Each structure stands twice: as structure tokens, then as C-alpha cells.
Amino acid sequence: MAPHTRPLRAVVCDDDPMTLSVLAHALADAGYEVLDRLDNGPRLLTSIETEHPSLAVLVNELPGMLGHEVVETIGRLGLDDPPETLLVTADPSIRQRAIEGGAWAVIPVGDPDALAAAIADVTHYLRTGERRSSSDRRGGGDRRVKQDWSKVTHERRSGGDRRRGDRRSGEEGDDTDLDAIDSLADWEFGHAEGNDPPSE
Numbered sequence: 001m002a003p004h005t006r007p008l009r010a011v012v013c014d015d016d017p018m019t020l021s022v023l024a025h026a027l028a029d030a031g032y033e034v035l036d037r038l039d040n041g042p043r044l045l046t047s048i049e050t051e052h053p054s055l056a057v058l059v060n061e062l063p064g065m066l067g068h069e070v071v072e073t074i075g076r077l078g079l080d081d082p083p084e085t086l087l088v089t090a091d092p093s094i095r096q097r098a099i100e101g102g103a104w105a106v107i108p109v110g111d112p113d114a115l116a117a118a119i120a121d122v123t124h125y126l127r128t129g130e131r132r133s134s135s136d137r138r139g140g141g142d143r144r145v146k147q148d149w150s151k152v153t154h155e156r157r158s159g160g161d162r163r164r165g166d167r168r169s170g171e172e173g174d175d176t177d178l179d180a181i182d183s184l185a186d187w188e189f190g191h192a193e194g195n196d197p198p199s200e
Helices: 017-029 042-050 065-075 093-101 112-128 141-157 178-188
Strands: 009-013 034-039 055-059 084-089 106-107
Touching: 009 017, 009 042, 017 034, 017 055, 017 112, 034 042, 042 055, 042 065, 055 065, 065 084, 065 093, 084 093, 084 112, 093 106, 106 112
Parallel strands: 009 034, 009 055, 055 084, 084 106
Antiparallel strands: none
8 A cells, every 4th residue: 555645835823023933934934835823722723724834833832722722632532533742841840741642743943853753754744654763854954944943942941931912913912023022033033135134
């Protein structure tokens, strides 16, 4: 029987717009069509049921439902082809529970090598239907992923409590300009190297 392969279709979830931009760019660079950017667990579950992605990348610290609870719920949806999941967290104590719940990998916040390796591994699996052994992996990770994730880590550490108030896009009181964040991310993270930074 031929290996089961799947198209590279992804959704990402975090209530921090900077992290959403970083994850979406990393996945697009790896060849994914990014179908949705979500800001909480229930919306992610709805998107998975309607969009049928092959990969979901989410952080654990989500409003409404924690990421590892979302991973466990995905396994109970009864989908014919549920997505693989990559869970990013600052809490190492939930790793075992997330893996047992069905996560492909649990990635520590601030570890760009782990993020790059996890994306490469799951991408290889989706394209070929075969899991790579550790000896097949190339070290070092993608430089742009490292730059992106280092920026996110700095923002999370220096930005104080980023969960004060509702950060959901498009709601009253949310002054976040996602297009501006994407534009700045393109320049700062090497997607437009050699260009001047975008004007404010």
C-alpha cells in the first residue's frame, strides 16, 4: 500500500498577533498554505472541522481553552484525517500530557531549533507518509525561523502581561494593525533583506 500523504495546509493559533505572524511566515516558507489565523481554542477547533488542515500549530497559553486541552479535543472530534499538531509552551510540565493527547511535538518557547526541526519533521511526514529518524535530520534549523522566534521570545519577555484585555482582531478596543506587523516582520525577519524598513 502506498504511503498516505497529505497537502500542506495549516492553521495557526495564538492571541498574540506577533506570534501568529511569525508562525504563519515560517509555515509559508516551508510550503504550507496557511488557511486561518485564530486567537483562541474554540475558534481553532471550528476551523479544523471546516477547513480540514493537515497541520495545526498553537501555543498552550490560550484564552478559553489551554492548548493541550485543544489537542486532546481534536482527538475526540472523530475526524477521518485529523491534523497533526505542534504545541508551543513555556510550561515543560505539560509535555507528556500533550504527547499522550496526540501532539506531534511540544516546542519550548524560545527554542527556534526545536521549532524549525518540528516543522521539518512533520512536513516530511505529510509529504511522504514516512517518519524521519533522528539521523536523517539536518542540524541548525532555518535561520529565518531562528530570527523570527528570537523576536517573539524577546517580545513575550519584555512586553509585560500581554493578556490584559481582549486582543482579538477586529473587536472594539483592539488597535492592533496586523498588516503593519506583517510588513515589519517581513523586513526584520529577513523576508525582504536589503530593503529599507517599512514606513510607519
